[in-house]
Amino acid sequence: MLSGKREFFTYVLKNGNQTVYIGKANDINTAEQRHKDNGKKFTKIVKTSVNMKEESAFNRETENLEKFRKTHKGKNPKYNKTKNG
Numbered sequence: 001m002l003s004g005k006r007e008f009f010t011y012v013l014k015n016g017n018q019t020v021y022i023g024k025a026n027d028i029n030t031a032e033q034r035h036k037d038n039g040k041k042f043t044k045i046v047k048t049s050v051n052m053k054e055e056s057a058f059n060r061e062t063e064n065l066e067k068f069r070k071t072h073k074g075k076n077p078k079y080n081k082t083k084n085g
Helices: 028-037 054-070
Strands: 009-015 018-025 044-047
Touching: 009 028, 009 054, 018 028, 018 054, 028 044
Parallel strands: none
Antiparallel strands: 009 018, 009 044
16 A cells, blocks of 8 residues: 655665666665665665655656656666666
């Protein structure tokens, strides 16, 4: 069930200047630790939106992935495995 509170945001993982993951979360520290625990290699995590409802964050994440693919020959960032992240 999607949350109705404005507690979600979008973010990117960067390795230097390269975007290696685009996602959404409700806690940046938890998201960062989860990615580290999963073995993703990155140098920083950057919040890319204001807080919003979960559905809006999901839609923004999808839009961000579509924009990325348009400028990267249809490919997702390194760690995004599916069309929706």
